[in-house]
Amino acid sequence: MIPFTQYLRGLASDDDLVTLDDPDDVPVDVVAAEALRASGPAIRYERVDGVDLASGTFSGPDQMQRRDSHPWSRLALGLGLDPDAPFVTLLDTITALGPADGVEPTYAGQAASRTVDGVQELQLPRGTDDVWPSLTLGVVSVATADGSHWAPIYGSVISDDTLGVYTPAAVSSLLDDGGTLSIALGVPPAAITTAYLLTVTGRIEHPVQDCGVADNVPLVPTNGGLVPSATELVIETTVEDRHPDFQSDRQEAWEHVVASTPLALSIERVIATDDPVLPVSPVGRPLADDVQLTGLAAAATLYHRVNDYWGISPVEWVLLPAETELGICFVATDVLYAGFEWQLANILFTFSSLFDTVVIVDEDVSPRDLGRVLGDIWVKAHPSRDWIFSESAAPAAKRPRYRQDGETGARLYVNAAWDPRWEDSYIAPRVAFEQSFPGPVRDAARQAWNGRHDTERDGERDET
Structure with a gap:
Protein backbone atom coordinates (compact mmCIF):
# COMPACT_ATOMS: atom_id res chain seq x y z
CA MET A 1 0.00 0.00 0.00
CA ILE A 2 1.45 3.34 -1.07
CA PRO A 3 0.08 6.46 0.70
CA PHE A 4 -0.70 9.42 -1.51
CA THR A 5 2.17 11.60 -0.27
CA GLN A 6 4.66 8.76 -0.71
CA TYR A 7 3.26 8.27 -4.20
CA LEU A 8 3.98 11.93 -4.98
CA ARG A 9 7.55 11.51 -3.77
CA GLY A 10 7.90 8.55 -6.12
CA LEU A 11 6.67 10.65 -9.06
CA ALA A 12 9.15 13.38 -8.13
CA SER A 13 12.05 10.91 -7.99
CA ASP A 14 11.08 9.77 -11.50
CA ASP A 15 11.14 13.40 -12.70
CA ASP A 16 7.42 13.13 -13.34
CA LEU A 17 6.28 15.80 -10.89
CA VAL A 18 7.13 19.47 -10.55
CA THR A 19 6.39 21.78 -7.64
CA LEU A 20 4.92 25.22 -8.25
CA ASP A 21 3.80 28.08 -6.08
CA ASP A 22 0.05 28.42 -5.94
CA PRO A 23 -0.96 30.55 -8.97
CA ASP A 24 -2.60 33.79 -7.82
CA ASP A 25 -4.15 35.00 -11.04
CA VAL A 26 -4.98 31.71 -12.82
CA PRO A 27 -7.32 29.05 -11.40
CA VAL A 28 -5.64 25.77 -10.54
CA ASP A 29 -7.89 23.79 -12.88
CA VAL A 30 -6.75 25.94 -15.84
CA VAL A 31 -3.09 25.23 -15.05
CA ALA A 32 -3.86 21.56 -14.53
CA ALA A 33 -5.73 21.29 -17.85
CA GLU A 34 -2.95 23.04 -19.77
CA ALA A 35 -0.31 20.76 -18.24
CA LEU A 36 -2.30 17.72 -19.36
CA ARG A 37 -2.83 19.15 -22.84
CA ALA A 38 0.91 19.74 -23.19
CA SER A 39 1.74 16.23 -21.89
CA GLY A 40 3.56 17.75 -18.95
CA PRO A 41 4.38 16.14 -15.61
CA ALA A 42 2.10 15.99 -12.60
CA ILE A 43 2.07 19.22 -10.58
CA ARG A 44 2.16 19.92 -6.86
CA TYR A 45 0.96 23.37 -5.83
CA GLU A 46 2.53 24.67 -2.61
CA ARG A 47 0.20 27.13 -0.94
CA VAL A 48 0.57 29.64 1.86
CA ASP A 49 -3.15 29.57 2.60
CA GLY A 50 -4.92 26.24 2.70
CA VAL A 51 -3.77 22.73 1.88
CA ASP A 52 -1.33 21.82 -0.87
CA LEU A 53 -2.84 20.43 -4.08
CA ALA A 54 -1.66 17.99 -6.75
CA SER A 55 -3.00 17.61 -10.29
CA GLY A 56 -2.39 15.09 -13.06
CA THR A 57 -1.30 12.47 -10.56
CA PHE A 58 -3.49 9.71 -12.03
CA SER A 59 -3.28 10.85 -15.62
CA GLY A 60 -0.44 10.95 -18.10
CA PRO A 61 0.91 12.14 -21.44
CA ASP A 62 -0.98 12.16 -24.70
CA GLN A 63 -0.23 8.89 -26.49
CA MET A 64 -0.25 10.67 -29.81
CA GLN A 65 3.03 12.32 -28.80
CA ARG A 66 6.28 10.43 -28.39
CA ARG A 67 7.11 10.13 -24.69
CA ASP A 68 9.17 7.76 -22.56
CA SER A 69 6.24 7.38 -20.16
CA HIS A 70 2.67 6.35 -20.88
CA PRO A 71 -0.74 7.50 -19.60
CA TRP A 72 -0.86 4.64 -17.11
CA SER A 73 2.80 4.87 -15.95
CA ARG A 74 1.95 7.05 -12.94
CA LEU A 75 -0.89 4.85 -11.76
CA ALA A 76 1.29 1.76 -12.25
CA LEU A 77 3.80 3.26 -9.82
CA GLY A 78 1.01 3.99 -7.35
CA LEU A 79 -0.16 0.37 -7.50
CA GLY A 80 3.30 -0.92 -6.64
CA LEU A 81 4.40 -1.74 -10.19
CA ASP A 82 7.31 -0.51 -12.24
CA PRO A 83 6.22 2.50 -14.34
CA ASP A 84 7.34 0.52 -17.41
CA ALA A 85 5.40 -2.59 -16.41
CA PRO A 86 3.46 -4.27 -19.24
CA PHE A 87 0.04 -2.75 -19.80
CA VAL A 88 -1.68 -6.11 -19.24
CA THR A 89 0.06 -6.42 -15.85
CA LEU A 90 -1.59 -3.15 -14.86
CA LEU A 91 -5.00 -4.43 -16.04
CA ASP A 92 -4.54 -7.61 -14.01
CA THR A 93 -3.54 -5.57 -10.94
CA ILE A 94 -6.61 -3.34 -11.24
CA THR A 95 -8.93 -6.34 -11.57
CA ALA A 96 -7.37 -7.93 -8.47
CA LEU A 97 -8.45 -4.90 -6.41
CA GLY A 98 -12.11 -5.83 -6.86
CA PRO A 99 -14.26 -8.58 -5.33
CA ALA A 100 -12.16 -11.55 -4.29
CA ASP A 101 -12.30 -14.67 -2.13
CA GLY A 102 -10.43 -15.21 1.11
CA VAL A 103 -9.64 -11.56 1.85
CA GLU A 104 -8.44 -10.73 5.37
CA PRO A 105 -8.73 -6.95 5.88
CA THR A 106 -6.07 -5.19 7.90
CA TYR A 107 -6.70 -2.25 10.22
CA ALA A 108 -4.36 0.49 11.41
CA GLY A 109 -4.35 3.82 13.21
CA GLN A 110 -5.71 6.86 11.43
CA ALA A 111 -3.09 9.12 9.85
CA ALA A 112 -5.55 12.03 9.75
CA SER A 113 -5.77 13.05 13.41
CA ARG A 114 -5.75 16.87 13.37
CA THR A 115 -9.20 18.40 13.64
CA VAL A 116 -9.81 21.18 11.13
CA ASP A 117 -12.02 24.03 12.37
CA GLY A 118 -13.96 24.31 9.11
CA VAL A 119 -13.78 23.03 5.58
CA GLN A 120 -13.39 26.61 4.32
CA GLU A 121 -10.01 26.65 6.07
CA LEU A 122 -8.74 24.19 3.47
CA GLN A 123 -9.10 26.78 0.68
CA LEU A 124 -10.07 24.20 -1.89
CA PRO A 125 -9.67 25.46 -5.48
CA ARG A 126 -12.38 27.30 -7.37
CA GLY A 127 -12.64 26.89 -11.13
CA THR A 128 -13.23 29.68 -13.62
CA ASP A 129 -16.99 29.07 -13.69
CA ASP A 130 -17.43 27.84 -10.11
CA VAL A 131 -19.45 29.73 -7.52
CA TRP A 132 -18.08 27.63 -4.66
CA PRO A 133 -14.78 25.81 -4.03
CA SER A 134 -14.79 22.30 -5.46
CA LEU A 135 -13.59 18.90 -4.34
CA THR A 136 -12.70 16.20 -6.86
CA LEU A 137 -11.20 12.70 -6.86
CA GLY A 138 -12.86 11.83 -3.56
CA VAL A 139 -13.86 8.40 -2.30
CA VAL A 140 -17.17 8.13 -0.42
CA SER A 141 -17.61 5.41 2.18
CA VAL A 142 -21.02 4.23 3.40
CA ALA A 143 -21.52 1.57 6.07
CA THR A 144 -24.29 -1.04 5.91
CA ALA A 145 -24.89 -4.34 7.65
CA ASP A 146 -22.84 -6.03 4.92
CA GLY A 147 -19.79 -3.75 5.29
CA SER A 148 -18.43 -0.51 3.84
CA HIS A 149 -19.11 0.51 0.26
CA TRP A 150 -16.86 2.77 -1.81
CA ALA A 151 -17.55 4.94 -4.83
CA PRO A 152 -16.24 8.16 -6.42
CA ILE A 153 -17.63 11.51 -5.28
CA TYR A 154 -17.16 15.14 -6.28
CA GLY A 155 -18.91 18.39 -5.50
CA SER A 156 -18.73 21.86 -3.98
CA VAL A 157 -18.14 23.44 -0.59
CA ILE A 158 -21.30 25.49 -0.13
CA SER A 159 -20.44 26.64 3.39
CA ASP A 160 -18.45 25.55 6.43
CA ASP A 161 -21.37 23.32 7.31
CA THR A 162 -22.65 22.08 3.96
CA LEU A 163 -21.41 20.21 0.90
CA GLY A 164 -23.25 19.73 -2.38
CA VAL A 165 -21.98 16.53 -4.01
CA TYR A 166 -22.63 14.02 -6.77
CA THR A 167 -22.12 10.32 -6.27
CA PRO A 168 -23.49 7.15 -7.95
CA ALA A 169 -27.20 6.59 -7.41
CA ALA A 170 -26.35 3.19 -5.94
CA VAL A 171 -24.76 5.00 -2.99
CA SER A 172 -27.90 7.03 -2.36
CA SER A 173 -29.94 3.82 -2.33
CA LEU A 174 -27.83 2.61 0.62
CA LEU A 175 -28.66 5.71 2.66
CA ASP A 176 -31.64 6.77 4.71
CA ASP A 177 -32.52 10.39 5.43
CA GLY A 178 -30.06 11.47 8.08
CA GLY A 179 -27.70 8.62 7.19
CA THR A 180 -23.96 9.07 7.60
CA LEU A 181 -21.18 8.88 5.06
CA SER A 182 -17.52 9.85 4.96
CA ILE A 183 -15.54 11.47 2.17
CA ALA A 184 -11.86 10.53 1.91
CA LEU A 185 -9.53 12.84 -0.04
CA GLY A 186 -5.91 12.03 -0.79
CA VAL A 187 -6.27 8.26 -0.53
CA PRO A 188 -3.73 5.67 -1.73
CA PRO A 189 -3.91 5.11 -5.52
CA ALA A 190 -5.15 1.56 -4.93
CA ALA A 191 -8.17 2.90 -3.01
CA ILE A 192 -9.38 5.40 -5.60
CA THR A 193 -8.80 2.85 -8.37
CA THR A 194 -10.98 0.40 -6.45
CA ALA A 195 -13.76 2.99 -6.08
CA TYR A 196 -13.76 3.54 -9.85
CA LEU A 197 -13.57 -0.21 -10.56
CA LEU A 198 -16.57 -0.99 -8.35
CA THR A 199 -18.52 1.83 -9.98
CA VAL A 200 -17.69 0.98 -13.59
CA THR A 201 -18.54 -2.68 -13.02
CA GLY A 202 -21.79 -1.88 -11.20
CA ARG A 203 -20.69 -3.59 -7.98
CA ILE A 204 -20.89 -0.76 -5.46
CA GLU A 205 -23.08 -2.95 -3.27
CA HIS A 206 -20.06 -5.25 -2.80
CA PRO A 207 -18.30 -4.34 0.52
CA VAL A 208 -14.63 -3.41 0.37
CA GLN A 209 -13.88 -5.88 3.17
CA ASP A 210 -14.41 -8.59 0.54
CA CYS A 211 -12.29 -6.89 -2.14
CA GLY A 212 -8.66 -7.48 -2.98
CA VAL A 213 -7.80 -3.90 -2.02
CA ALA A 214 -8.36 -4.81 1.65
CA ASP A 215 -5.38 -7.18 1.42
CA ASN A 216 -2.85 -4.35 1.18
CA VAL A 217 -4.64 -1.12 2.13
CA PRO A 218 -5.11 -0.90 5.93
CA LEU A 219 -8.50 0.49 6.90
CA VAL A 220 -9.88 2.61 9.72
CA PRO A 221 -13.51 3.27 10.79
CA THR A 222 -15.21 6.66 10.52
CA ASN A 223 -18.75 7.82 11.18
CA GLY A 224 -19.69 6.73 7.66
CA GLY A 225 -17.70 3.62 6.82
CA LEU A 226 -14.16 2.29 6.57
CA VAL A 227 -11.59 4.46 4.78
CA PRO A 228 -7.88 3.91 4.13
CA SER A 229 -5.88 4.62 7.27
CA ALA A 230 -3.42 6.69 5.21
CA THR A 231 -6.06 9.16 4.00
CA GLU A 232 -4.92 12.78 3.89
CA LEU A 233 -8.31 14.32 4.74
CA VAL A 234 -11.58 12.83 6.01
CA ILE A 235 -14.87 14.74 6.00
CA GLU A 236 -17.52 13.04 8.12
CA THR A 237 -21.07 14.02 7.10
CA THR A 238 -24.75 13.25 7.45
CA VAL A 239 -27.36 13.43 4.70
CA GLU A 240 -29.25 16.72 4.87
CA ASP A 241 -31.25 16.41 1.65
CA ARG A 242 -31.38 13.50 -0.78
CA HIS A 243 -33.19 15.57 -3.41
CA PRO A 244 -31.51 18.99 -3.48
CA ASP A 245 -32.25 21.35 -6.33
CA PHE A 246 -28.68 22.35 -7.20
CA GLN A 247 -27.14 21.27 -10.50
CA SER A 248 -23.56 21.06 -11.71
CA ASP A 249 -22.41 21.99 -15.20
CA ARG A 250 -19.58 19.49 -14.86
CA GLN A 251 -19.74 15.74 -15.29
CA GLU A 252 -17.12 13.22 -14.30
CA ALA A 253 -16.35 10.35 -16.66
CA TRP A 254 -17.83 7.64 -14.42
CA GLU A 255 -21.23 9.34 -14.78
CA HIS A 256 -21.33 8.09 -18.37
CA VAL A 257 -21.27 4.53 -17.00
CA VAL A 258 -23.70 4.72 -14.06
CA ALA A 259 -26.38 7.19 -13.05
CA SER A 260 -25.42 9.80 -10.48
CA THR A 261 -27.47 11.64 -7.90
CA PRO A 262 -26.96 14.91 -5.98
CA LEU A 263 -26.81 15.00 -2.19
CA ALA A 264 -26.72 17.89 0.27
CA LEU A 265 -24.49 16.88 3.17
CA SER A 266 -24.13 18.39 6.62
CA ILE A 267 -20.51 18.42 7.79
CA GLU A 268 -19.99 16.87 11.22
CA ARG A 269 -16.19 16.75 11.48
CA VAL A 270 -13.11 17.37 9.35
CA ILE A 271 -9.81 15.69 10.24
CA ALA A 272 -6.51 15.92 8.37
CA THR A 273 -2.87 14.94 8.52
CA ASP A 274 -0.39 17.58 9.67
CA ASP A 275 0.48 18.69 6.13
CA PRO A 276 -2.20 17.30 3.83
CA VAL A 277 -1.90 17.19 0.05
CA LEU A 278 -5.11 16.71 -1.92
CA PRO A 279 -5.49 15.56 -5.53
CA VAL A 280 -7.53 17.72 -7.90
CA SER A 281 -8.71 17.09 -11.44
CA PRO A 282 -9.86 19.54 -14.13
CA VAL A 283 -13.21 17.81 -14.58
CA GLY A 284 -14.52 17.90 -18.12
CA ARG A 285 -11.14 18.68 -19.69
CA PRO A 286 -9.28 16.32 -22.06
CA LEU A 287 -6.98 13.73 -20.48
CA ALA A 288 -8.28 14.55 -16.98
CA ASP A 289 -7.59 12.12 -14.15
CA ASP A 290 -11.18 10.94 -13.84
CA VAL A 291 -11.19 10.05 -17.55
CA GLN A 292 -7.99 8.01 -17.21
CA LEU A 293 -9.24 6.17 -14.12
CA THR A 294 -12.60 5.36 -15.75
CA GLY A 295 -10.92 4.19 -18.96
CA LEU A 296 -8.45 1.92 -17.18
CA ALA A 297 -11.12 0.42 -14.92
CA ALA A 298 -13.35 -0.24 -17.94
CA ALA A 299 -10.47 -1.71 -19.96
CA ALA A 300 -9.46 -4.04 -17.12
CA THR A 301 -13.04 -5.25 -16.78
CA LEU A 302 -13.53 -5.84 -20.51
CA TYR A 303 -10.15 -7.55 -20.87
CA HIS A 304 -11.05 -10.21 -18.31
CA ARG A 305 -14.63 -10.59 -19.46
CA VAL A 306 -13.80 -11.30 -23.08
CA ASN A 307 -10.92 -13.62 -22.24
CA ASP A 308 -13.15 -15.61 -19.89
CA TYR A 309 -15.87 -15.84 -22.53
CA ILE A 427 0.90 -9.63 -45.85
CA ALA A 428 2.67 -6.30 -46.28
CA PRO A 429 5.73 -5.92 -44.05
CA ARG A 430 5.77 -3.29 -41.36
CA VAL A 431 7.45 -0.14 -42.68
CA ALA A 432 9.72 1.13 -39.93
CA PHE A 433 13.30 2.21 -39.32
CA GLU A 434 14.38 -1.28 -38.27
CA GLN A 435 12.92 -2.99 -41.33
CA SER A 436 13.78 -0.37 -43.94
CA PHE A 437 17.56 -0.06 -43.57
CA PRO A 438 20.48 -2.45 -43.10
CA GLY A 439 22.14 -2.67 -39.70
CA PRO A 440 25.26 -0.60 -40.59
CA VAL A 441 23.10 2.22 -41.96
CA ARG A 442 20.95 2.23 -38.79
CA ASP A 443 24.06 2.35 -36.58
CA ALA A 444 25.53 5.25 -38.56
CA ALA A 445 22.25 7.17 -38.36
CA ARG A 446 22.04 6.66 -34.60
CA GLN A 447 25.64 7.83 -34.12
CA ALA A 448 25.00 10.94 -36.20
CA TRP A 449 21.78 11.67 -34.32
CA ASN A 450 23.38 11.23 -30.89
CA GLY A 451 26.36 13.35 -31.92
CA ARG A 452 24.05 16.14 -33.06
CA HIS A 453 22.20 16.15 -29.75
CA ASP A 454 25.48 16.13 -27.78
CA THR A 455 26.60 19.19 -29.77
CA GLU A 456 23.29 20.98 -29.10
CA ARG A 457 23.54 20.29 -25.36
CA ASP A 458 27.14 21.58 -25.30
CA GLY A 459 25.96 24.73 -27.05
CA GLU A 460 23.17 25.25 -24.52
CA ARG A 461 25.66 24.88 -21.64
CA ASP A 462 27.99 27.42 -23.25
CA GLU A 463 25.15 29.93 -23.58
CA THR A 464 24.20 29.38 -19.94
Missing part, protein backbone atom coordinates in the same frame (compact mmCIF):
# COMPACT_ATOMS: atom_id res chain seq x y z
CA TRP A 310 -14.21 -18.58 -24.63
CA GLY A 311 -12.37 -20.39 -21.85
CA ILE A 312 -9.08 -19.37 -23.47
CA SER A 313 -7.35 -15.99 -23.71
CA PRO A 314 -7.13 -14.83 -27.33
CA VAL A 315 -7.21 -11.10 -26.46
CA GLU A 316 -3.81 -9.51 -25.81
CA TRP A 317 -5.12 -6.18 -24.46
CA VAL A 318 -8.09 -3.82 -24.40
CA LEU A 319 -7.66 -0.05 -24.40
CA LEU A 320 -10.09 2.87 -24.04
CA PRO A 321 -7.79 5.85 -24.62
CA ALA A 322 -8.52 9.12 -22.87
CA GLU A 323 -7.50 10.78 -26.15
CA THR A 324 -10.73 9.49 -27.70
CA GLU A 325 -12.78 10.48 -24.63
CA LEU A 326 -13.35 6.71 -24.10
CA GLY A 327 -15.59 6.69 -27.18
CA ILE A 328 -13.49 4.06 -29.02
CA CYS A 329 -12.44 0.63 -27.78
CA PHE A 330 -9.21 -0.78 -29.23
CA VAL A 331 -8.53 -4.48 -28.84
CA ALA A 332 -5.54 -6.57 -29.93
CA THR A 333 -6.36 -10.22 -30.44
CA ASP A 334 -5.55 -13.47 -32.13
CA VAL A 335 -8.25 -14.27 -34.71
CA LEU A 336 -9.47 -17.74 -33.79
CA TYR A 337 -11.74 -18.39 -36.75
CA ALA A 338 -13.60 -16.70 -39.57
CA GLY A 339 -16.13 -14.28 -38.11
CA PHE A 340 -14.35 -14.12 -34.75
CA GLU A 341 -13.76 -10.36 -35.10
CA TRP A 342 -17.48 -9.70 -35.58
CA GLN A 343 -18.35 -11.83 -32.55
CA LEU A 344 -15.72 -10.15 -30.38
CA ALA A 345 -16.94 -6.66 -31.32
CA ASN A 346 -20.52 -7.57 -30.46
CA ILE A 347 -19.47 -8.97 -27.09
CA LEU A 348 -17.62 -5.74 -26.28
CA PHE A 349 -20.66 -3.67 -27.27
CA THR A 350 -22.79 -5.87 -25.03
CA PHE A 351 -20.51 -5.47 -22.01
CA SER A 352 -20.12 -1.67 -22.22
CA SER A 353 -22.21 1.29 -23.36
CA LEU A 354 -19.33 3.80 -23.28
CA PHE A 355 -18.22 3.54 -26.90
CA ASP A 356 -19.83 3.11 -30.30
CA THR A 357 -16.68 2.00 -32.17
CA VAL A 358 -14.49 -1.07 -31.76
CA VAL A 359 -11.18 -1.32 -33.61
CA ILE A 360 -9.58 -4.77 -33.78
CA VAL A 361 -5.84 -4.97 -34.46
CA ASP A 362 -3.32 -7.79 -34.65
CA GLU A 363 -2.09 -9.38 -31.45
CA ASP A 364 1.49 -8.17 -31.97
CA VAL A 365 0.51 -4.47 -31.97
CA SER A 366 1.62 -2.67 -28.80
CA PRO A 367 -0.81 -0.56 -26.74
CA ARG A 368 2.11 1.79 -26.02
CA ASP A 369 2.06 3.21 -29.55
CA LEU A 370 -1.39 4.66 -30.22
CA GLY A 371 -0.10 6.17 -33.46
CA ARG A 372 0.59 2.72 -34.88
CA VAL A 373 -2.75 1.43 -33.60
CA LEU A 374 -4.56 4.23 -35.41
CA GLY A 375 -2.36 3.73 -38.47
CA ASP A 376 -3.57 0.15 -38.79
CA ILE A 377 -7.09 1.45 -39.39
CA TRP A 378 -6.13 2.78 -42.82
CA VAL A 379 -3.16 0.48 -43.56
CA LYS A 380 -5.10 -2.76 -43.09
CA ALA A 381 -8.82 -2.00 -43.13
CA HIS A 382 -10.56 -1.25 -46.42
CA PRO A 383 -13.55 1.11 -45.85
CA SER A 384 -15.80 -0.83 -48.19
CA ARG A 385 -15.06 -4.21 -46.63
CA ASP A 386 -13.61 -3.91 -43.13
CA TRP A 387 -15.62 -1.01 -41.70
CA ILE A 388 -18.83 -2.68 -40.58
CA PHE A 389 -21.80 -0.58 -39.41
CA SER A 390 -24.78 -1.96 -37.56
CA GLU A 391 -28.30 -0.86 -38.27
CA SER A 392 -29.27 2.48 -36.77
CA ALA A 393 -31.31 0.95 -33.94
CA ALA A 394 -28.37 0.39 -31.58
CA PRO A 395 -28.56 2.14 -28.19
CA ALA A 396 -26.78 5.49 -28.11
CA ALA A 397 -23.24 5.27 -26.73
CA LYS A 398 -22.65 7.25 -23.55
CA ARG A 399 -19.22 8.78 -24.12
CA PRO A 400 -18.71 10.07 -27.70
CA ARG A 401 -19.03 13.86 -27.71
CA TYR A 402 -20.73 13.82 -31.10
CA ARG A 403 -23.61 11.75 -29.69
CA GLN A 404 -25.18 13.69 -26.84
CA ASP A 405 -28.81 13.52 -27.99
CA GLY A 406 -29.51 10.12 -26.42
CA GLU A 407 -31.00 8.80 -29.66
CA THR A 408 -30.28 5.42 -31.18
CA GLY A 409 -27.52 5.14 -33.77
CA ALA A 410 -25.23 2.74 -35.57
CA ARG A 411 -22.35 0.83 -34.02
CA LEU A 412 -19.10 0.48 -35.99
CA TYR A 413 -16.37 -2.08 -35.80
CA VAL A 414 -13.19 -1.82 -37.83
CA ASN A 415 -11.34 -5.03 -38.59
CA ALA A 416 -7.75 -3.81 -38.79
CA ALA A 417 -6.23 -7.27 -38.40
CA TRP A 418 -4.67 -9.25 -41.21
CA ASP A 419 -6.81 -12.12 -42.42
CA PRO A 420 -5.30 -15.23 -40.73
CA ARG A 421 -6.05 -17.26 -43.85
CA TRP A 422 -3.55 -15.25 -45.89
CA GLU A 423 -0.10 -16.57 -46.53
CA ASP A 424 2.71 -14.50 -45.02
CA SER A 425 3.92 -13.55 -48.50
CA TYR A 426 0.66 -11.64 -49.07
